[in-house]
Amino acid sequence: MATTNIGKTKRSTDEMINDAVDRQQSWLESRRSFTRGFLSRFHMFRKNEPEEVKVQPMRQERESKNRSALRAYWLPITCALLVILIAIIVMLFKINTPVKVVAPAVPEPVVQPVAKKPVSEPTFDLVRIEQSGNIVIAGRNKSESNISIVINKKVVATEHTNQDGEFVYAPSDALAPGNYVIYLVDTDKNIKSKNSVFVYVSEQGYKNSVSLLMTEHGSKVMQAPELLDGDLVVSKIDYLDTGRMVITGKALPRLRVSLTLNDKYLGFARVSDYKNFGLGVDVGELKAGENYKLNIRLHDTEGTTIANVEHSFVMPEMTGDDNTFYTVRRGDCLWIIARNFLRRGVLFTMIAERNNISNPDLIFPEQLLQIPTKQ
Numbered sequence: 001m002a003t004t005n006i007g008k009t010k011r012s013t014d015e016m017i018n019d020a021v022d023r024q025q026s027w028l029e030s031r032r033s034f035t036r037g038f039l040s041r042f043h044m045f046r047k048n049e050p051e052e053v054k055v056q057p058m059r060q061e062r063e064s065k066n067r068s069a070l071r072a073y074w075l076p077i078t079c080a081l082l083v084i085l086i087a088i089i090v091m092l093f094k095i096n097t098p099v100k101v102v103a104p105a106v107p108e109p110v111v112q113p114v115a116k117k118p119v120s121e122p123t124f125d126l127v128r129i130e131q132s133g134n135i136v137i138a139g140r141n142k143s144e145s146n147i148s149i150v151i152n153k154k155v156v157a158t159e160h161t162n163q164d165g166e167f168v169y170a171p172s173d174a175l176a177p178g179n180y181v182i183y184l185v186d187t188d189k190n191i192k193s194k195n196s197v198f199v200y201v202s203e204q205g206y207k208n209s210v211s212l213l214m215t216e217h218g219s220k221v222m223q224a225p226e227l228l229d230g231d232l233v234v235s236k237i238d239y240l241d242t243g244r245m246v247i248t249g250k251a252l253p254r255l256r257v258s259l260t261l262n263d264k265y266l267g268f269a270r271v272s273d274y275k276n277f278g279l280g281v282d283v284g285e286l287k288a289g290e291n292y293k294l295n296i297r298l299h300d301t302e303g304t305t306i307a308n309v310e311h312s313f314v315m316p317e318m319t320g321d322d323n324t325f326y327t328v329r330r331g332d333c334l335w336i337i338a339r340n341f342l343r344r345g346v347l348f349t350m351i352a353e354r355n356n357i358s359n360p361d362l363i364f365p366e367q368l369l370q371i372p373t374k375q
Contacts, residue, residue, distance in 0.1 A: 122139060122186050131205075135170075147186060179199070181197070196214050197213055208311070240324060244283070245261075245282075247259060251275060253275050258299060259281060266281040292312070328367040341373060351370075
């Protein structure tokens with residue numbers, strides 16, 4: 001078959017490979033020649049140096065770069081090393097150095113003898129009705145003196161005080177139920193006690209009996225009646241000459257306590273989360289010598305009575321004093337105390353002023369407050 005020439009043809013693959021290999025060999029040869037020339041010039045300057053100090057060029061270049069880096073960053077590196085060193089020293093010092101605690105010298109407590117207040121007239125320390133119904137009266141006067149006990153204007157006994165001026169009267173016969181007014185007389189100098197004690201002996205026994213110390217500053221409870229019915233406890237009943245009555249006690253929290261006087265409903269109060277309640281109501285004038293009946297009832301959430309304390313009493317003579325006293329309980333505030341005793345909570349400032357309370361928001365449990373009942 002005849003061949004037809006169609007023009008230029010491509011170079012064969014073998015020729016292309018051979019040309020590339022030749023160019024590569026030529027380039028390598030030129031690099032070898034350059035390297036030999038460079039090394040010959042380098043050794044020309046180093047041929048007289050001792051053999052042991054000769055260093056390969058690449059190693060020398062690396063060490064030179066390292067030295068340059070050290071020269072550039074010597075200051076921060078030094079500071080970091082110093083900080084680490086100081087930290088190590090401080091840690092070692094804390095570990096190895098024992099801590100010495102020097103306690104200040106405390107002087108031995110000196111017990112000072114309690115100086116007894118000199119007594120210029122007979123005074124009461126205790127008047128109470130015992131479980132047996134017998135009365136116990138304790139008080140003070142001048143040492144080695146004679147004291148007459150007067151009950152309902154009748155001298156019932158004369159006692160002799162010891163060297164500390166103390167005496168105790170405890171008769172063997174029980175007092176009959178009823179009201180009694182007791183005062184003392186120094187028989188040696190015919191001096192009558194400034195204060196007297198009102199005693200109510202209940203027919204229900206000593207738990208419902210009352211003993212009140214009557215002073216020029218008001219009455220103070222010496223023996224409170226234990227009025228209780230299960231979860232309802234009445235701890236104190238105050239009657240003010242303003243015609244207001246205040247009842248305090250304890251009951252189940254968050255329930256309601258109501259009050260009736262001679263079966264007349266007077267009002268109610270809620271029991272706090274601390275189980276305390278206080279109820280102040282206007283009852284009007286109660287006449288001395290007349291019989292009255294108080295009912296304090298505890299109600300559940302549906303209004304059903306679940307406990308009832310009944311207290312029957314004969315109204316004693318009023319002292320005419322304008323003050324009474326109240327012991328603060330947990331959860332109390334002056335606003336509630338003023339509302340119960342003075343009818344209006346905004347009058348709490350009168351109680352704060354009378355008791356020198358600088359912060360009316362800060363009162364404490366068991367704190368005794370004097371209540372100015374006359375406004």
